[in-house]
Amino acid sequence: MSTPDDHSAQARGVRYARELEGHVTWLDTFSGTALGVLSVASGIYTYLGVSSLLDDNGAMTAFAAIAYSVAVSVGIFVFWSYMIRLFPAVRGARARIALLGAMGLGSLAIVAMSSWLNAAALAGSAAVEQHLAETVQDYQGALEQAHEVALTGQALERDVARVRQSFEDLSEQEATGNLSGLAGRGAVFRVLRQKSSELAALEAQIAAQEPLVQSAFSEGNAILSRMRALTVEPGPVEARSVEFSEQAVRLAGLITQLRQLSVASLVERAAQDLSASVVLPELDGRSEATRTDQAATITSVLEVLAQRATTLERAAQDVLARPAPPETTYTPISSADAVILYARNFVPSWAGAIAIDLLPGVLVLILAITQGAIRMGREGTAIEDSMTLAELRAAMAVVRELDPGMFRDSETPATSQPPAPLPKPKPAAE
Numbered sequence: 206m207s208t209p210d211d212h213s214a215q216a217r218g219v220r221y222a223r224e225l226e227g228h229v230t231w232l233d234t235f236s237g238t239a240l241g242v243l244s245v246a247s248g249i250y251t252y253l254g255v256s257s258l259l260d261d262n263g264a265m266t267a268f269a270a271i272a273y274s275v276a277v278s279v280g281i282f283v284f285w286s287y288m289i290r291l292f293p294a295v296r297g298a299r300a301r302i303a304l305l306g307a308m309g310l311g312s313l314a315i316v317a318m319s320s321w322l323n324a325a326a327l328a329g330s331a332a333v334e335q336h337l338a339e340t341v342q343d344y345q346g347a348l349e350q351a352h353e354v355a356l357t358g359q360a361l362e363r364d365v366a367r368v369r370q371s372f373e374d375l376s377e378q379e380a381t382g383n384l385s386g387l388a389g390r391g392a393v394f395r396v397l398r399q400k401s402s403e404l405a406a407l408e409a410q411i412a413a414q415e416p417l418v419q420s421a422f423s424e425g426n427a428i429l430s431r432m433r434a435l436t437v438e439p440g441p442v443e444a445r446s447v448e449f450s451e452q453a454v455r456l457a458g459l460i461t462q463l464r465q466l467s468v469a470s471l472v473e474r475a476a477q478d479l480s481a482s483v484v485l486p487e488l489d490g491r492s493e494a495t496r497t498d499q500a501a502t503i504t505s506v507l508e509v510l511a512q513r514a515t516t517l518e519r520a521a522q523d524v525l526a527r528p529a530p531p532e533t534t535y536t537p538i539s540s541a542d543a544v545i546l547y548a549r550n551f552v553p554s555w556a557g558a559i560a561i562d563l564l565p566g567v568l569v570l571i572l573a574i575t576q577g578a579i580r581m582g583r584e585g586t587a588i589e590d591s592m593t594l595a596e597l598r599a600a601m602a603v604v605r606e607l608d609p610g611m612f613r614d615s616e617t618p619a620t621s622q623p624p625a626p627l628p629k630p631k632p633a634a635e
Contacts, residue, residue, distance in 0.1 A: 222578075222579045222580075222581075225575055225578055225579045226579055228575075229572070229575060229576075229579075236289065236568070237286070240282055240285055240286065240289070240565055240568075241282060243281070243561060243562075243564060243565065244278040244279070244281040244282040244285075245278055246561055247277065247278060247281055247319055247323060247561050247562050248274040248275060248277050248278030248281075249274065250322070250323040250326040250327065250558070250561070251273065251274045251277045251278075251318075251319050251322045251323060251326075252270050252271060252273070252274035253322075253325075253326035254321075254322025254323060254324075254325040254326040254329070254540075254541060255269075255270040255273050255274065255322060256270050257325055257326070257329055257539060257540045257541060258322075258325075258539055258541055277318060277319045280315075280318075281315060281319065281562060281565075284311050284315070285565035285566070285568075285569070288304070288308055288311075288565070288566070288569045289565065289568060289569050289572060291304060292304045292305075292308065292569050292572075292573050293569070293572045293573040293575070293576040293577075294576070296580070308566060308569065312562075312563050312566060315562045315563065316559060316562065316563075319562055320555075320558045320559045320562050320563075321541065321544065321545065321558070322541065323557075323558035323559075323561060323562070324544045324548075324551065324554050324555050324557075324558035324559075325540045325541035325544045326558075327554040327557060327558055328544055328551040328554035329539075329540025329541065329543065329544055330442045330540060331551065331554075332540060332543035332544045332546070332547050332550075332551060333442045333446065333538065333539075333540055333543045334436050334437070334442060335543065335547045335550055336538050336543050336546070336547065337432070337435065337436040337442075337445075337446070337449055338433075338436045339547075340432075340449075340453065340533075340535050341429065341432050341433055341436060343531075343533045344429060344432070344453065344456050344457075344460075344533050344535075345429055346530075346531075346533075347460050347530040347531055347532075347533045348422070348425045348426070348429065348456065348459070348460055348463070348530070350528070350529075350530040350531075351460050351463035351464050351529075351530040352418070352422045352425075352463055353527075354463075354464070354467055354469075354524070354527050354529070354530070355414075355418045355422075355463050355464075355466050355467045356418065357467075357469070357524045357527065358411075358414075358466075358467040358468045358469040358472070358524050359411060359414065359415050359418065359468065361411065361468060361469065361472045361517075361520055361521060361524065362408055362411040362412060364472075364516075364517055364520050365404055365407050365408045365411065365472065365475075365517065366404075366408055368404055368513045368516075368517055369401050369404035369405055369408060371509075371513065372397050372398075372400050372401040372404065372510075372513075373397075373398075373401045375397050375509075376397035376398050376401060400510060403475070403478075404475075407471070407472065407475045410468070410471070411468050411471075411472070414466050414468055417466055418463065418466050421459050421462050421463050421466065422463065424459055425456055425459045425460065425463070428452050428455055428456045428459070429456065431452055432449055432452050432453065432456070435448055435449045435452070436449075442540075446537055449535070450535055450537060453534075453535035454535075457533065457534065460530060460533070464529065464530065467524070469521045469522075469524035469525045470521070470525060472517065472518075472520070472521040472524075473518055473521035473522060473525065475517075476514045476515075476517040476518035476521060477514070477518060
């Protein structure tokens with residue numbers, strides 16, 4: 206048996222439900238229009254994204270892009286219309302879970318067919334510029350590394366000069382007799398001069414490479430400056446990408462040239478030949494003792510020569526062991542691919558592109574919560590307690606049409622006595 210408190214609570218629940226129903230009824234007046242606007246906006250950005258992917262600018266291409274964007278708009282509108290109508294209306298847990306899974310699957314489909322193209326339209330040019338900037342950094346690193354290796358190779362000139370100077374000093378000592386004990390320019394002197402001349406030629410060859418290295422590096426920096434300017438210049442990014450590609454090809458050639466200008470391999474081969482290719486002159490001593498002294502001195506010179514060659518070879522190998530500059534190649538990229546590749550740098554654009562497609566999902570959840578609150582407000586109340594005056598009048602009208610006699614009987618007087626007879630008229634006087 207219900208108590209007065211129960212009736213009061215039920216009355217409050219009914220009023221709460223009626224209030225929410227009034228809000229939902231008012232919101233339904235423009236929810237369809239709002240959903241249509243969101244669908245059309247998504248279709249427009251999808252059209253821009255599709256247009257950036259198509260190379261041809263003919264009428265057929267434009268028609269294809271329009272057809273795709275219209276299909277996306279219709280699909281989004283129909284999908285969210287189904288969800289807004291059906292999801293709040295279902296009550297069973299299994300049905301709710303199934304529709305929720307369908308909504309998740311449909312949302313993924315919308316992101317796949319529309320949202321990434323919307324992101325390409327919103328941030329496509331900026332993403333391509335980001336790709337150009339990243340490529341410039343790669344080329345700059347490769348150029349600086351190639352230049353550093355070339356300069357390290359040029360530094361071997363000092364090692365070659367030091368070895369050459371040591372042989373020249375030994376030859377001067379031999380000329381004055383301080384080396385083998387025999388003054389003059391004999392066999393030992395000629396061996397020392399032979400190697401110092403070879404090292405002098407190598408030193409001159411290394412020195413001749415230095416202007417070429419500096420010229421290539423300067424030209425590379427000029428190309429890098431132009432490439433940096435192309436990344437930020439106003440105008441369509443496609444036209445800038447064409448010139449950027451041309452500059453990248455030139456710069457790649459200069460980096461290869463710098464790698465070839467490194468003299469480390471040349472010094473290594475020269476060091477290996479330094480002790481291996483020695484032309485021993487005929488001993489010109491007048492006596493056997495003198496020739497024996499010359500032979501011993503030449504043997505010592507050859508040992509020193511081998512040591513110097515080993516030191517020079519190790520220095521060249523250290524240069525060759527340095528990591529080579531990475532192979533850098535500029536690959537043109539579309540705006541859609543650039544947005545995906547550099548997605549972490551364009552999170553706001555991705556968020557906006559996805560939100561414009563999936564915002565109706567929030568409306569579906571809001572409406573489902575509201576409908577659940579309305580059902581809870583009406584739970585446990587009799588139908589006559591929840592009927593409004595308009596609904597009561599409508600019900601009475603239906604009953605009147607179905608059984609007209611019911612209302613006529615209710616409208617007759619309660620007493621069944623016949624009406625009193627009228628008084629008879631008096632006869633007229635004669």
